[in-house]
Amino acid sequence: MLQGGDLEKPDLVGKIPSGKDYEVDLYLRQKWQDERLKHAEITEALDLNDPNLVKAIWKPEVYFPNAKHAEFQYVTVPNVLVRINPDGGILYMLRPRFSDLDDF
Template identity: 80%
Template structure:
């Protein structure tokens, strides 16, 4: 059983490269540029997220973009984005399943002859330590390289894989325990007097309505919890 589920990521995208044209003897210390007009004036890698469904640039309270030029021509380009990705989940072992969701970053217009993307050495992905989700625990994150082959050329891309383990305690409290209590309460009808038709009917109808309401509320909680992933 497979299901596509959307999840949102709030992240800081940091890109680094060396531009020999910006190596100047008059630059004695790192120069920070946060003016969008100045940022547009320098060369930047044209990257995008191939598997993203929606993307939003952060403007509060100012445009969240920074360009830092070092004296040796090394450039740090950082911006904050809010992205929505689709993750295909295999639910045959639900709620004891482990899911792997991916994020891809690729070159939009420049082929591998002009631009090659690579992850930073060490720890390229840093996840906020206090991040918690009601249904999942982040147990691992890995990085990989990929290539996109089109008729007009080959393009470099990077892939991040985030492994999520479902929190069984959430479903025990939200689904299993309430369902057990509802079933136990419904058995009370066997001990009622056969002439107590209104009471037996009321108990049966109340049990059905409770189960129906629980199913709809559980689905809403599941859909909302998938939108809580943040990777700053």
């Protein structure tokens, strides 16, 4: 069950004039609980950043209907992290880039 999340956005200086194109990088964090990943033997959080491991874990679908274009950042690997806590809590962090995001 998705427990929450947040979207960290930069402070935009001033208002962007209508009709102007712009891009913005954001930090998206989502949290949920998966009892199947709860293990008493594990005492520290496990960070996964291997793309194959990240793909293997269920993640909520994210949809931004008011963006003209959105993409996830890739440098040499995807800019994403999954942290699994000993209690089965999951933190999913990624960094999307948007073009012309209305009602931001």
